Amino acid sequence: MSLYSFCCGNFQQLRNSIGHICSIRFLKYHSRISSENVLQNRRHKTRPFSATVLARNAGKGSKQFFSNDRHLHGGSVESSIEVFKQSDLQHLKSLQCYDIQEKVSGGKTDCPATILVFDIETTGFSRRGDRIIEFAARDLMGGKNSTFQTLINPEREVKNAAVHGISTKMVCSSDIPRFGEFIPILLQYVWSRQVAGKPVMWVAHNGKTFDVPFLIFEFQRCKQEMPADWLFVDTLPIARQLVDSDGEKISSASMKTLVERYKIPVDGKAHRAMHDVTALCYVLQKLTFELKLTVPQLLEKSFRVSDITTTPPKK
């Protein structure tokens, strides 16, 4: 099974969803939801995921229910999904959709894994010294609540706001979950998307040396373990197999280069997590088509947390 055949209908949904608010966003969740509870209640089957979260009103201790259609933190989260201009929609809709003959019945296929494209924004490049401040993911299966994004409170100053536009004020707030509070929400989202008995395949660009180690260290700091059925695919080494028109390997395999190569229309709001996730979804589709990579072949290229060497993070 090719990725583009698996995703064909879902990329159509992706294109159609761009410009609309369709993601799940979290600011603060109910205190009764804990990693422990989630782990105990885990079941290997796809099930609905409530988009409603409970937030605490800082300073008053009161509680307030949020709808996933509203309650953004200073508008910053919403802006990350509205990265495509309306004028770009026509171009997106005209993008070639491969193997359209192959049916994707009801949005479900016999794909051997749940494929989640994800990206993080951090306070810097050091997995030990820096922290994750934004997480975004998109299930390639598409459908309702297929996207997930939230800011994360790093409990420290954000010195690289110029890179992603996420300031200290935006994340160092009682309304924003710390990573330990974010973990059970993430697990709930993943299990709501996971197909029974099949692993989750996380896809990120340069994931093996950046995103995944960052996640590992954050989980370790919270004394939590990642689920054993999480696999990871790094698109960077895959993209490095691409060749130019002269048959030589491409000199750059950065996201910027790939976006330009595949003429994916994006505006100037790169380096927000959902923006980059959306771009990577398109890049992944094009990349696997060009290299004729199937989903099973992607699985063969995947790695596990145990494949990454890490030393305990400094406190």
Place this chain on the structure above:
DNA sequence: GGCCCTCTTTAGGGCCTT
């Protein structure tokens, strides 16, 4: 900090991620 490439392998520099 891992990976890749080369003016290499007993090394070093650039890429890639924020």
